[in-house]
Amino acid sequence: MPLQPAITEIEQLKEHPALARLLVWNKAVVQSAKFDRDELTVWVEKGAIREVCAILRDDVYCPFNYLSDLTCVDWYPSEPRFEVVYHLLSIPKKERIRLKARVDGSSPVIESVTSVWPAANYYEREVFDLFGVRFTGHPNLQRIMMPDNWEGHPLRKDYPVEGYR
Amino acid sequence: MTQFPAPTVAEPGQDRTLILNMGPQHPSTHGVLRLVLEIDGETVVRLLPDIGYLHTGIEKTCEAKFYQQVVPLTDRIDYLCPMTNNLTYCLAVEKLLGLEIPPKAQWIRVLLNEMTRINSHLVWLGTHAMDLGAMTVFLYCFREREDVLRLFEMVSGQRMMTSYFRVGGLALEPPLGFFEKVKSFADRFPGNVDEYEGLLTGNPIFLMRTKGVAKLSMEDAIALGATGPTLRGSGVDIDLRRDAPYTGYENFKFKVPISTEGDVFARYVCRVQELRESIGIVQQALAGMPEGPTKADAPKVVLPDREKMKTQMEALIYHFKIITEGFAVPPGEVYQAVESPRGEMGYYVVSDGTAKPYRVHMRGPSFANLQALGKMCEGHLIADVVAAIGSIDVVLGDIDR
Numbered sequence: 245m246p247l248q249p250a251i252t253e254i255e256q257l258k259e260h261p262a263l264a265r266l267l268v269w270n271k272a273v274v275q276s277a278k279f280d281r282d283e284l285t286v287w288v289e290k291g292a293i294r295e296v297c298a299i300l301r302d303d304v305y306c307p308f309n310y311l312s313d314l315t316c317v318d319w320y321p322s323e324p325r326f327e328v329v330y331h332l333l334s335i336p337k338k339e340r341i342r343l344k345a346r347v348d349g350s351s352p353v354i355e356s357v358t359s360v361w362p363a364a365n366y367y368e369r370e371v372f373d374l375f376g377v378r379f380t381g382h383p384n385l386q387r388i389m390m391p392d393n394w395e396g397h398p399l400r401k402d403y404p405v406e407g408y409r
Numbered sequence: 410m411t412q413f414p415a416p417t418v419a420e421p422g423q424d425r426t427l428i429l430n431m432g433p434q435h436p437s438t439h440g441v442l443r444l445v446l447e448i449d450g451e452t453v454v455r456l457l458p459d460i461g462y463l464h465t466g467i468e469k470t471c472e473a474k475f476y477q478q479v480v481p482l483t484d485r486i487d488y489l490c491p492m493t494n495n496l497t498y499c500l501a502v503e504k505l506l507g508l509e510i511p512p513k514a515q516w517i518r519v520l521l522n523e524m525t526r527i528n529s530h531l532v533w534l535g536t537h538a539m540d541l542g543a544m545t546v547f548l549y550c551f552r553e554r555e556d557v558l559r560l561f562e563m564v565s566g567q568r569m570m571t572s573y574f575r576v577g578g579l580a581l582e583p584p585l586g587f588f589e590k591v592k593s594f595a596d597r598f599p600g601n602v603d604e605y606e607g608l609l610t611g612n613p614i615f616l617m618r619t620k621g622v623a624k625l626s627m628e629d630a631i632a633l634g635a636t637g638p639t640l641r642g643s644g645v646d647i648d649l650r651r652d653a654p655y656t657g658y659e660n661f662k663f664k665v666p667i668s669t670e671g672d673v674f675a676r677y678v679c680r681v682q683e684l685r686e687s688i689g690i691v692q693q694a695l696a697g698m699p700e701g702p703t704k705a706d707a708p709k710v711v712l713p714d715r716e717k718m719k720t721q722m723e724a725l726i727y728h729f730k731i732i733t734e735g736f737a738v739p740p741g742e743v744y745q746a747v748e749s750p751r752g753e754m755g756y757y758v759v760s761d762g763t764a765k766p767y768r769v770h771m772r773g774p775s776f777a778n779l780q781a782l783g784k785m786c787e788g789h790l791i792a793d794v795v796a797a798i799g800s801i802d803v804v805l806g807d808i809d810r
Contacts, residue, residue, distance in 0.1 A: 283742075312744075340653075363633050
C-alpha cells in the first residue's frame with residue numbers, strides 16, 4: 245500500500261473513540277494528534293499523563309485496558325528532549341492508540357502510570373535505566389538492565405555506541 | 410539489576426522468613442534468570458525476578474546499523490522464534506516504506522512463522538515437562554524439533570539464526586523439494602502431538618503438579634500485562650493473528666484456544682492446542698501456495714537476484730548502493746505487533762528519514778509475562794515456582810535484549 249499523507253488536524257480525527265473521549269474530558273490536555281500509516285498518535289500534556297491513562301482505561305465504550313508497551317525516544321539536541329511513548333490496546337474493541345508526552349532534558353521527570361497499570365512497572369524501570377527519565381510515584385525505581393553502579397544512560401543519543409572508554 | 414530490598418522483619422514474630430537465591434545458574438530458570446525468593450518454610454512470601462544478565466544493548470546497536478543490517482540482530486533477541494522476530498521487524502520497516510509484498514512471500518512467511526511456533530512450543534513442552542519430572546517427553550519433543558530445524562537449515566542455511574525474511578520479501582526462493590518435506594512433516598506431526606498428550610494430559614503426576622498451581626485471574630493477567638498463552642489461559646480471548654491480521658493471516662482459518670482456569674495446566678492446554686492449530690495453518694498454506702515472485706518490486710530497497718546482478722548494469726548499481734549506503738526510509742514511526750509463540754511481540758521503529766533507524770524498541774512478550782510471575786507464585790510452594798516459570802515460557806534473550 246503506497247503511503248498516504250499524514251492527517252494532523254484534530255478536527256478530522258475526532259471520530260476516533262479515544263481522542264473523542266479525551267476531547268470531551270478536557271480539551272486542554274490534547275496538544276496535537278497525528279494519523280499516519282494507520283496509527284493514531286496523540287501528544288498529551290505531560291502533567292496529565294496519569295489521568296489521561298486512567299480516563300482511557302475506564303472508558304465505557306472503548307476501554308484501553310491493556311498497556312502494550314512503554315518506551316522513550318531521545319530527540320537530542322532539540323528540546324524538549326525526550327518523548328515518552330505509551331502504546332495502549334483495547335482488548336474488547338481491538339483498537340490501538342499511541343500516547344506521547346514530551347519531557348525536558350534538563351529535569352526529565354514524569355508521573356508514573358503504575359497505579360493505572362501495574363504492568364508499567366518494568367517498562368518504566370527500563371526507561372529510567374536506559375534514558376534517565378524519572379517516574380514519580382513508581383514503587384521501585386531502580387536500574388533493571390544495567391548494573392547498579394553503571395554511569396550514564398546508554399540509550400541516550402549523546403552516549404557513544406561503543407560506550408565510554 | 411535489582412538490589413534486594415531489606416526483608417520485612419519489622420513486626421514481632423515475622424522474622425522467620427529467609428532469603429533464597431534461585432539462579433542465575435539454575436537448570437529450571439531457562440537461562441540466566443535470577444529469582445530472589447523470600448520464603449517462610451517451604452512457602453514463597455515474595456518473589457523478585459532479577460534480570461539483565463543477558464543485556465547486550467541490541468536497541469542501541471540497531472541505531473548504528475543500516476535498516477537491512479538490523480535483521481540478523483533480531484534473531485538473537487528471542488532465539489527460540491527467530492523467524493517471528495525477523496517478520497516483526499520486516500513488517501515494521503515495510504509499513505514505514507509503504508511496500509507491497511507479493512502473495513507468495515506472504516504465504517511462505519505464514520508457513521515458516523507457524524513452523525517457528527511449533528519449534529518454540531516443542532522446546533517449551535520438552536523443558537516444562539522435564540522440570541516437572543517427565544523426562545521422556547523432552548526426548549520426543551527434541552526429536553521433532555530436529556526435523557523443524559532441518560527444514561529451517563534447508564530453507565535459510567541456518568538452523569537457529571535464520572535471518573530468512575528480509576525487508577521487501579524473502580532472502581531466497583525456497584529450494585526445490587522444500588514444500589514436499591514440509592508436507593511430510595505436517596502429515597505425521599499430529600500423531601506426534603497425540604504421543605505427547607498421551608504422556609502428559611492424563612498423567613496423574615503431571616496433573617497434580619499443574620492443576621490449580623500458579624493461578625492468575627483474568628483481571629490480574631490484564632493489569633500485569635501478561636500476554637499470549639498466559640493471557641489466553643486466564644480466559645482472555647485475544648490473538649493478534651485473528652484480531653489484527655498481518656502478512657495475510659486473514660486468508661487462514663484457525664481456532665484460538667482459550668482456557669479459563671488460569672493455572673499451569675490451562676496454559677499447557679492452550680499451547681498444546683496451538684500446536685494442532687499451527688499444523689493446520691501449515692497445511693492450508695501448503696495447499697494454497699500462490700505462484701509468483703518472492704520479493705517486492707522495489708529495486709532501491711530489495712537486493713537484486715545474483716543472476717541479474719552479474720548480467721545487468723542497473724542491478725549491479727542498485728546492489729552496490731544498497732550495500733554501501735543503505736536505503737532511506739521516509740520519516741515516521743510504526744508499532745508493529747505480531748503474535749509470537751509467547752504472545753504479543755511488538756517492534757516500535759522510528760525513522761528520521763535517513764538510512765539508519767533512529768530508534769528501534771522491541772516489546773518482548775517474555776518481559777511482559779515475567780511481571781506476572783510474582784503474583785502467580787506468592788503463597789505457593791517453592792517447587793511450584795519451577796512449574797510457574799515453565800508455564801510462562803520465558804526466553805531470557807527476549808527479556809534482556
